[in-house]
Amino acid sequence: MNQKIIQITAGRGPAECCWVVAQVLKYFLVEVQQAGLSYTIVQRIKGSENGTVQSVTVKLEGKEVKTFLSSWIGTVQWIGTSTFRKYHKRKNWFIGIYELDPIHLKQISEKDITFQTMRSTGPGGQNVNKVNSAVRAIHQPTGTSVVVLDSRSQHQNKKIAIERLKEKMLEVQLEKLKQSLIDQWENHLNVQRGNPIRVFKGTNFKKEKKIKTFKGQRNQLKKDLRNQLKN
Numbered sequence: 086m087n088q089k090i091i092q093i094t095a096g097r098g099p100a101e102c103c104w105v106v107a108q109v110l111k112y113f114l115v116e117v118q119q120a121g122l123s124y125t126i127v128q129r130i131k132g133s134e135n136g137t138v139q140s141v142t143v144k145l146e147g148k149e150v151k152t153f154l155s156s157w158i159g160t161v162q163w164i165g166t167s168t169f170r171k172y173h174k175r176k177n178w179f180i181g182i183y184e185l186d187p188i189h190l191k192q193i194s195e196k197d198i199t200f201q202t203m204r205s206t207g208p209g210g211q212n213v214n215k216v217n218s219a220v221r222a223i224h225q226p227t228g229t230s231v232v233v234l235d236s237r238s239q240h241q242n243k244k245i246a247i248e249r250l251k252e253k254m255l256e257v258q259l260e261k262l263k264q265s266l267i268d269q270w271e272n273h274l275n276v277q278r279g280n281p282i283r284v285f286k287g288t289n290f291k292k293e294k295k296i297k298t299f300k301g302q303r304n305q306l307k308k309d310l311r312n313q314l315k316n
Contacts, residue, residue: 090143090144093138103132159281162281179281227254
């Protein structure tokens with residue numbers, strides 16, 4: 086099954102753009118369901134005003150997800166009067182919809198983990214210090230390590246070390262995923278205006294029939310070609 090991660094963002098736009106993001110998200114999710122796709126909201130950043138969204142990241146899954154997104158990826162324009170600044174003269178507001186590069190969480194193989202034993206220190210007196218019961222577990226591909234000296238049993242400490250190392254590696258990967266989303270969002274802060282993929286109008290957010298397409302150009306070329314053949 087195909088999977089895509091997209092982001093709907095107001096960029097550096099004001100509250101009006103964040104309002105547009107919230108409205109587009111509703112419209113977008115309705116079409117997602119109509120297309121038979123499944124979705125998960127990965128991250129949602131609220132805007133400065135109630136009912137607004139600065140940015141939202143959505144994971145989509147389904148066979149036709151690529152075809153579906155072809156009519157959404159790009160700049161979206163809303164033509165309307167500000168709902169926050171009554172006398173504001175601006176009528177055109179823009180947001181962006183972009184595809185993000187996914188980061189896959191990797192499964193940690195125990196084959197990649199090596200162990201070092203050492204003498205435990207701390208409470209327990211001489212009985213603890215006489216044996217190498219403490220364990221350091223090292224994930225060789227990344228160099229990430231943990232030290233465990235919870236038990237007097239070296240075997241038990243190894244089992245604990247494996248679980249803690251897996252937890253630590255998961256935290257590292259999740260932090261990388263979070264940072265990746267932030268970095269990609271930063272790259273799209275300046276939303277490009279002009280040639281929008283979709284246009285909406287008014288406070289009822291009515292979609293304009295005109296969607297970016299090259300059908301008109303193709304028909305004109307065919308017409309010109311027919312005229313040339315006649316001549």
